[in-house]
Amino acid sequence: MNAINVVPIVNAVDRVQRQVNELTVQVGRVDANVGRVSVDVQTTRAELQALTAEFRQFVHQAGLTANVQRSETALGNVEAALDREYGHYKVVRRTSVGTLQAFDIGNVSNDTVQQISEELMIQTPRYWLAPALVALAAWSRDDRELADKSVQTAFTRDRAKTSLFFALVLRRQGRLDASSRWLRAYLTAQDPRALGREFAVVFEAAAHDAFGTHGCAAVEQQLAEWNELLRSDPAVVDAQAQIWVDELTTLRGSVDDSVYPVLLRHSPGWPHYKALLESASAFGFAVEKYRRIADTDTPLVQSVQDQLDDLLEQLVTEYDDEELPFQREVAYHRAVIETGGDTGRARLVADSTTRALDEKMDAVSLQTQIGVHPDEMGVSVGAQKLAIGAGRDDLRTAVGDYANAYRSRFIDVLEIVLAPDHSQLAVAMGFPGWKTDTATTQELSEVSLAETWHRACAGHIEAIRFRPATAVWPVLLACVVAWFGVAVFDVAGGLLALAAFGGAAWWVVRKKRVADERVRHAEAARGQALQYSIDIYRAAIAEFVDARLAYQEADAGERDILELIGGWPIAAGREKGH
Incomplete structure (x- = not known):
């Protein structure tokens, strides 16, 4: 019987052993790469969340900036249209006051005044x-017929x-x-439910005794009668209280x-509490604004002529009804x-402002608008x-209504939520999420948080722990290789079986070492993960x-504004003995 040449078999076993070793090394590298990829994915996810938040903030700010830019462009266009359509009114307004001052000085001829006023009448x-200005020019040269005709036209x-x-x-x-x-004719012709905005000039004059005692x-x-009615x-x-609420x-x-x-990130109820x-x-802010107004010294001007010039300028420079749509925009x-x-x-600001630009309003609302929107x-x-001062009861009512409105929505408890992705360790360890509220004591909340983390860490460690079942399939594979080697190659098959079992044992040992290392890292990070979450809480x-505390301090400001209203001066220019 010829001897069997085992050299090829041994060489084959050596090749199989090298391949098994290379495969084992590659499997180890894959395990390491999978671990690195897992860490990279967690890091990437956290960075992506931060980037998303920054992007949302950027988009929000970009939207605000775009709104400002659009309004700047639109404002320029509207003001240009206003000047184009009604710019010539400004010339008439400036000329009317200038004409009166020229009459006082006497340095302008009647012919010049007549020429300018008639040109403006045509334009x-x-x-x-414009016809009122013509009437002034005619009056200055005793042309009664033209004066009467011009007055009637203006009227x-x-x-x-x-x-x-x-x-x-x-x-x-x-x-x-x-x-x-003329003043009585003006007052008796007024409908107290539909006064023109020029009545603000009458109110101004009354505030400073500009019409004289009578x-x-x-x-x-007349104001007292209208108010009572x-x-x-x-x-x-x-309606007055609502104006002040606005x-x-x-x-x-x-x-x-x-x-x-x-709170912005971890409390769903924060937007409500912020509001x-x-x-x-x-x-x-109201106390600051209106205390500054109350403390402003408003003595009567020494010259009635200067005072009346100011009132005339207010009247003639008042927006004409045709201009109001542009002014609202x-x-x-x-x-x-x-x-x-x-x-x-x-x-909200524009709506509150444009109410003051209404063509007609009742006498009470007009006084309220003077108090809120003097400009x-x-x-x-x-x-x-x-x-x-005349409407301080309305303001007092408005303060109560305003306070009651937001206090009816008051909440004293906020929920605090730690999401499964509130930290990288939470993502890595499969943290399920946790919630509490500000009414729960800190001790109970932290105990609950610790228990949630304990369960999460225990589940994570159990998932990554080495299990004996992991060694089953490589041992089975080694058994198959050993059986095949013994059955086919006899003695050389034993070497192949030994190599197969050795490779399987090496793979199992390394797998266990890697799993044990991950368990040690998880156990070491357990405290860090819990402490990070506690710090957030x-x-x-x-x-x-x-x-x-900020809310309580701000809410207590109601007392300050009511105190300011209670001591408000009733009559401007008279509260100091004028």
Whole structure:
């Protein structure tokens, strides 16, 4: 019997052994790569979340910036259109006051005044002030026929403003009887439920005794009658309180999210609480604004002539009804720019402002608008102080209504949520998520959080722990190889079986070593993961305490505004003995 040449078999076994070794090394590398990939995925996920938050903030800020840019462009276009359509009115307005001052000095001839006034009459055929200016020029040269004709023309174009204009002009000239007749004609012709905005000039004059004793007494008496009549209607009274509620709403501040970053991310109820805090902040801003107004010194001017010049300028520079649509659009775009692109807040501000631009309003609402929007109504701080004093009961009611509105939505408990991805370790260890609220004691919350982490870590460790069952398939494979080797190659098969079992044993040992190492890392990170979550929870609680203190302080501002209202001066310029 010929001897069997075992050299090829041994060489084959050696090749199989090398391949098994190479396969085992590659499997180890795959395990390591899988671990690195897992870490990379967790890191990438966290970075992606941060990037998403930054992108959302960028998109939000870009939207605000775009809103501002659009409003800046639109504001320029509207102002250009306003100047194009009604710019010639400004010339008439400037000329009217300049004409009166020229008459005082006597340095302009009647012919010059006549020529300019007649040219303006031709250039502005619908404007009431142009024929009134012609009447002044005719009056200066004793042309009664032209004066009467021009007065009648102005009267038909705008009865109220024309009456008031000549009342002021005649008072300026010291003709008290004629001025009083024009003033009474103006007052008796008014509908207290539909006053024109020029009545703000009358209110201004009354605030500073500009019409003289008898004239101002007539105005005050008429206002008292109108107030008594109108305030018998509950709807009118409620409307005044609502105007002040809208004013308080526009005065509220904005909470910077960077001050409460943990609540922003981990408390679903934070937006609601933030809105409460912003609403309550209105009282502090209101006290600051209206205390400054109350403390503003408003002495009577020494010269009645200068005072009447100011009132005439307010009257003639008041927006004409035709211009109001443009002014409303201007108010909105300016509000967008001032609020940094916040269109929602801008609409509230603009709506509150444009109410003051209404063509007609009742006498009570007009006084309230003077108190809230003196600039839009074209009056001084003195008139504003008088209007606020006249309507301070409305403001007091509004403060209560405003406070009750946001207090009815008050919440004193915020939920705190730690999501499964609130940290990289939470993602890596399969943290299931956890929630508590600010009403639960810190001890109970931290115990609950620790138990949740204990279960998560235990499950994670159990998942990565080496199990004896892991060795089954390589041992089975080694058995198959050994059986095949013995059956086919006899003695050489034993070597092949030995190599197979050795490779399987090496793979199992290495697999267990890797699993044990991962378990050690997980156990070492368990405390770190828990502490990180506890730190987030404690930071959220600390921010909530700060927010609650801020709310309580802001909410207490109601007392300050009510105290300010209670001591408000009733009559501007008179509270100091004038």
